[in-house]
Amino acid sequence: MIKEKRQILIFTLFALIVLLAPLFLKGSYFLNVLVFIGINTLLAVALNLLLGYAGQISLGHAAFFGLGAYVSGILTTRFPVDPWMALLAAALCAALLAFVIGFPILKLKGHYLAMATLGFGIIMYIFFNETVDLTGGPSGLSGIPNLRLGQLIFDNDRNNYYLVWVITLGVMLLSINLSQSRIGRALRAINDSEVAARVMGVNARILKVQIFTISAFVSAIAGSLYAHTMTFISPTSFGFNFSVELLTMIIIGGLGSMYGSFLGAAILTMLPEFLRVFRDFDIVIYGLMLILITMFMPKGLIGGLEALFKIVINKIKGGAQNVKR
Amino acid sequence: MLSVEGITQIFGGLTALEDVSFSVTPRSITGIIGPNGAGKTTLFNIVTGLYTQTEGKVYLGEKNISFFAPETLAGLGLVRTFQNVELFGQMSVLENVMVGLHTKSKSGIFSCAFKLPGQIREEKTVREKAYRWLEFTGLVDEADIAACNLPFGKGRLLEISRAMAVEPQIILMDEPAAGLNSRETAGLAELIRKIQDLGITIVLVEHDMELVMDVCESIVVLNLGKKLAHGTPREIQEDKAVIAAYLGED
Numbered sequence: 001m002i003k004e005k006r007q008i009l010i011f012t013l014f015a016l017i018v019l020l021a022p023l024f025l026k027g028s029y030f031l032n033v034l035v036f037i038g039i040n041t042l043l044a045v046a047l048n049l050l051l052g053y054a055g056q057i058s059l060g061h062a063a064f065f066g067l068g069a070y071v072s073g074i075l076t077t078r079f080p081v082d083p084w085m086a087l088l089a090a091a092l093c094a095a096l097l098a099f100v101i102g103f104p105i106l107k108l109k110g111h112y113l114a115m116a117t118l119g120f121g122i123i124m125y126i127f128f129n130e131t132v133d134l135t136g137g138p139s140g141l142s143g144i145p146n147l148r149l150g151q152l153i154f155d156n157d158r159n160n161y162y163l164v165w166v167i168t169l170g171v172m173l174l175s176i177n178l179s180q181s182r183i184g185r186a187l188r189a190i191n192d193s194e195v196a197a198r199v200m201g202v203n204a205r206i207l208k209v210q211i212f213t214i215s216a217f218v219s220a221i222a223g224s225l226y227a228h229t230m231t232f233i234s235p236t237s238f239g240f241n242f243s244v245e246l247l248t249m250i251i252i253g254g255l256g257s258m259y260g261s262f263l264g265a266a267i268l269t270m271l272p273e274f275l276r277v278f279r280d281f282d283i284v285i286y287g288l289m290l291i292l293i294t295m296f297m298p299k300g301l302i303g304g305l306e307a308l309f310k311i312v313i314n315k316i317k318g319g320a321q322n323v324k325r
Numbered sequence: 326m327l328s329v330e331g332i333t334q335i336f337g338g339l340t341a342l343e344d345v346s347f348s349v350t351p352r353s354i355t356g357i358i359g360p361n362g363a364g365k366t367t368l369f370n371i372v373t374g375l376y377t378q379t380e381g382k383v384y385l386g387e388k389n390i391s392f393f394a395p396e397t398l399a400g401l402g403l404v405r406t407f408q409n410v411e412l413f414g415q416m417s418v419l420e421n422v423m424v425g426l427h428t429k430s431k432s433g434i435f436s437c438a439f440k441l442p443g444q445i446r447e448e449k450t451v452r453e454k455a456y457r458w459l460e461f462t463g464l465v466d467e468a469d470i471a472a473c474n475l476p477f478g479k480g481r482l483l484e485i486s487r488a489m490a491v492e493p494q495i496i497l498m499d500e501p502a503a504g505l506n507s508r509e510t511a512g513l514a515e516l517i518r519k520i521q522d523l524g525i526t527i528v529l530v531e532h533d534m535e536l537v538m539d540v541c542e543s544i545v546v547l548n549l550g551k552k553l554a555h556g557t558p559r560e561i562q563e564d565k566a567v568i569a570a571y572l573g574e575d
Contacts, residue, residue, distance in 0.1 A: 174438040174439065177439070181432065181440075182423075182430050182444075183434050183437045185420055185423055185424050188413065189413045189416070191415070192415055192416065193413060196412070196413065199373060199395045199398075199399060200399055200404070200427055201399030201427045202396060202424065
């Protein structure tokens with residue numbers, strides 16, 4: 001019960017900081033970066049539901065992101081579909097695809113699942129590239145309309161910031177709720193020992209497909225948001241590299257933690273900007289960081305921060321006791 | 326209660342079990358013993374739906390459960406523990422038991438994500454029931470510890486608490502005393518009787534003969550995949566074929 005109250009407090013604080021941040025930020029550049037961080041956080045949260053909770057890897061999640069972006073983009077540029085309806089259609093489309101491929105591929109475990117999802121990601125990437133009539137091929141799809149709510153058009157960084165972050169915060173909250181529930185426990189049980197979970201009556205097969213479907217649904221929403229805020233999309237954003245980047249985000253941030261997803265997304269979104277001064281060596285620093293974090297912080301940055309926090313608290317408590325003596 | 330009929334299991338060219346049949350009476354404690362490689366764990370894996378037998382049938386009461394999946398069997402009240410203790414290591418002791426209550430609750434993904442009122446109520450009863458099972462096995466003080474940090478003996482107890490949370494009709498224990506010291510084994514014998522008092526049928530695979538002879542009312546002996554004998558502990562102790570299998574023939 002105390003744990004639950006603390007969780008609500010932490011989420012409220014996080015949400016307040018996120019929602020009030022634009023008031024203190026001058027200039028559009030930061031807001032623009034923060035919009036990207038929001039979209040990447042949403043994607044990281046989606047992947048974390050699958051890998052962090054249920055322990056099922058996906059090396060093809062960029063494909064669902066891309067599918068969301070393309071369905072939304074194609075429906076709004078080639079057909080007179082309302083952007084919101086396109087967003088919904090994109091999410092449902094990805095969910096349906098995930099549901100259909102989920103049954104066969106989620107029977108696979110470990111490396112085999114990694115290979116199958118990798119293959120799926122590459123197939124989708126080729127599809128985005130080659131169906132030129134539909135997707136515009138390598139030169140991309142432009143002129144995607146912005147989302148709008150009545151008079152409010154999401155065409156500038158400040159509006160986009162709120163659009164993306166309200167949705168991301170909502171999904172984060174739902175994910176946190178899920179982890180502390182019957183279904184969240186069942187997913188974590190599958191992660192720890194699928195056999196024991198099944199013996200306890202958890203239908204692992206169905207549950208894995210469900211969470212995969214939801215993960216794809218959320219990834220496609222992120223894709224649609226990306227398409228409508230950028231107004232231009234091309235296949236390079238949805239390739240294998242980005243799938244790996246998403247994986248890196250949640251491993252650096254912390255598997256199973258929604259705040260870790262944010263931390264990982266924030267770092268990996270901003271890092272290229274900071275590392276620009278190192279020119280070609282940025283990839284070396286990037287790799288080094290990943291090695292160090294996985295070696296010394298197996299639970300990611302959020303796990304490292306928690307451990308640090310506990311040490312500090314204990315030090316303060318210990319100090320107080322010494323004073324009493 | 327539980328009966329197996331003509332179970333045969335062939336792995337590649339190896340016959341692990343050959344035409345094994347026996348039945349277990351309701352509310353009894355049955356021991357399955359036999360030298361290493363006799364096929365005891367294989368038999369458990371078949372009964373609990375983890376392996377698919379080459380031939381033969383399994384009945385729970387009148388129901389043919391031969392090819393049921395483990396998750397279906399849990400819903401029917403058949404549950405097991407594992408030889409190597411399969412806990413959910415990253416989860417707390419309490420949460421482990423709460424997973425055991427999975428079949429006793431029904432909130433879906435959406436009511437869980439949106440924290441609908443029904444789900445909140447259900448969560449509360451699940452938590453209370455889980456605490457009661459921890460009291461039953463004496464693990465309440467460890468409720469908030471991560472399961473992977475429990476000492477081995479207590480891990481065993483947690484596995485039993487978790488299985489009990491399923492509210493089974495029958496519980497299969499695979500070597501529950503392996504790795505326990507003599508004091509813990511005595512506690513286990515007491516716990517097994519307590520479970521029987523709740524009206525639950527117990528089947529256990531065990532190497533600790535003292536425990537088997539102490540708690541079991543009926544014993545099935547397997548050797549090299551075949552049923553060698555079935556009887557009361559006294560009958561088994563005097564059975565020539567069993568003695569020969571264990572001590573070697575003259």
